[in-house]
Amino acid sequence: MIKHHRYPRVVILQAVYFKMRFTLGYWNVEELMALRGVIVDHSMIQRWVYKISKELESNMHKRIPSVSHSW
Numbered sequence: 001m002i003k004h005h006r007y008p009r010v011v012i013l014q015a016v017y018f019k020m021r022f023t024l025g026y027w028n029v030e031e032l033m034a035l036r037g038v039i040v041d042h043s044m045i046q047r048w049v050y051k052i053s054k055e056l057e058s059n060m061h062k063r064i065p066s067v068s069h070s071w
Contacts, residue, residue, distance in 0.1 A: 007038070007040065011038050012048050013052075014033070014036075015029055015033055015040065015048060016045075016048055016049050016052050016056070018032055018033075019049050020049070025042075026043070026045050026046050029045050030045060
């Protein structure tokens with residue numbers, strides 16, 4: 001999923017988590033990452049979200065158990 005990036009996988013997933021979980025803008029996520037010691041541009045976070053959110057969503061749908069129609 002995350003290969004050949006400048007930043008470690010943990011940093012990328014943390015930035016995407018902040019953006020997707022909370023109602024934050026890309027500038028806010030950039031500031032949060034700077035507080036954690038990671039200097040990253042808001043446009044890069046936007047690219048990560050667009051790229052990784054689709055893959056995360058498909059992985060989550062695989063984990064959700066199917067609901068049967070019988071009670």
